[in-house]
Amino acid sequence: MSRQGIANFTTPQKAWIKGAADYMDHLGIKYSHNDLFKYHGMNKQQGWAILKEDLELANRTHHNSEFTKEQRRRPLKLSAKDLECCDRFLQDVGWDARVLTWDQLSTELDCHVCGNTLCTHLGSMDYMKCVACTKGWVSQKLAKKRISRSEDALKERPQPDDWKSVRFSDEVHWRVGPQGKMCIIRKPGERYCSDCIQEQLNRNDEKQWEAAHTWATIGYNFKSNLTFYNTPGNKNGKLSLRVVYRDQILEPVVKPWLVCGDTFTLEEDNDSGHGGGSGNNIVAIWKHKNKLDSYFNCPNSPDLAPIENCWQPPKQYLKQFPHWDEFETRELAYEGWQKQVTQQFINERVLSMPQRLTDCIEMEGRITDH
Incomplete structure (x- = not known):
């Protein structure tokens, strides 16, 4: 024809x-x-x-033809039945499965495909990886306290230059291993609170990776070295009044600044190890004896402490290199702190304090974007 x-x-x-x-x-x-x-x-x-x-x-x-086998392309590596099993597994097992990597999930399901292939197939079902939210939730009681503290701080130090005499301190915990932020497999709309889904995670499982505990201070034209400290009796980096904070930080690090005649106010978070529980504990007595001027930041308010912004650059630096033991972790943390956190970066954040406090008040005590 x-x-x-x-x-x-x-x-x-x-x-x-x-x-x-x-x-x-x-x-x-x-x-x-x-x-x-x-x-x-x-x-x-x-x-x-x-x-x-x-x-x-x-x-x-x-x-x-629905009766003739498709021959125009390679057959799919995962069938519709395989995807149905994946979907059922993620729904039934819960968040313990959602925090697995794509490769780990493929192994768990015995899919015989790589993680990228599984990611592509589950993407057709609207599954995606999102970073577990670490933004804190603010109750009405805490919001009122944040507003009150912010108003008082603005009255005392209304101008950016007023904050040049404040040194902001904090602790951070570096993890052994190339772990980043925990990621969660979820579909759009799967949230268990108005802001995030972190409350569904067991954060205690992450503590086993915390190996190097560090304290540091920043201020206008000032940046301390990292001080690594030991926490006898616990693995989560919790400060104790005498063994850790007084003996490993205040005496060997802060006291020499006072002896040299440095004039500053030390900002601390409201951790009990900083001596905020009473005026008669050993840390409070040490501060009074050595004439250390200090104040406590509002609880659960990392956005009101510029030093919180200074931890992210060295953490990102740490992720670039494999670090499987504590010594490598400390070396990389020290390098990241020295190379990635510049004094200009610090000064800009310190001078932003009045704006931070103003934003907190205008946002009715909610966590700001700082």
Whole structure:
């Protein structure tokens, strides 16, 4: 049959012929091909050419047949049934499964595909990886306290230059191993609170990785070295009044600044190890004896302490290199602190304090973007 013989028939007409014949063949219905061809306005030669003879012309719509195996591309590595099992696993097991990496999830499900392939297939079901939120939730009681503290601080230090005499201190815990922020597999809309889904995670599982505990201080035109400290009796870096904070930080680090005549106010978070519990504990007595001027930041308010912004650059630096033991972790942390946290970066954040406090008040005590 020549090309001209079936050229007058459109692609949908050819598909109708092919589909009708396939359907009846599949169900075992007896029919006359001549009647089928005649019904669609073609002769026997044209009909058979479309059905089987001229592959170049007639089979261009071969893929439209639901009874013929798809041959235009490689078969999918995961079938619809496999994806259904993945979906059921993520729904039934819960967040313990959601925090696995794609490779770990593939191994758990015995999919025999790499993590990227599993990610692509689950992406068709709207599953995605998102970073576990670490932004704190603010209760009404805490919001009122944040507003009150911010108003008092603004009255005492209303101008950016007023904050040049404040040194902001904090502790951070570096983890052994190339772990970054925990990521969660979720679908859009899967949230368990108004802001984040972190409350569904067991954060205690992460403590086993905390190995290097550090204290540091920053201020206008001032940056201390990292002070690594030990926490006998616990692994979470919790400060104790005497063994850690007084003996490992205040005495060897802060006291020499006072002896040299440095004039500053030390900002601390409201950790009990900083001596905020009472005026008679050993840390409070040490501060009074050594004439250390200090104040406590509002609880759960990292956005009101510029030093919190200074931890992210060295943490990002740490992620660039494998670090499987405590010594490598400390060296990389020290390098990141020295190289990534510039004095200009610090000064800009210190001078932003009035704006931080103003934003906190205007946002009715909620966590700001600082």
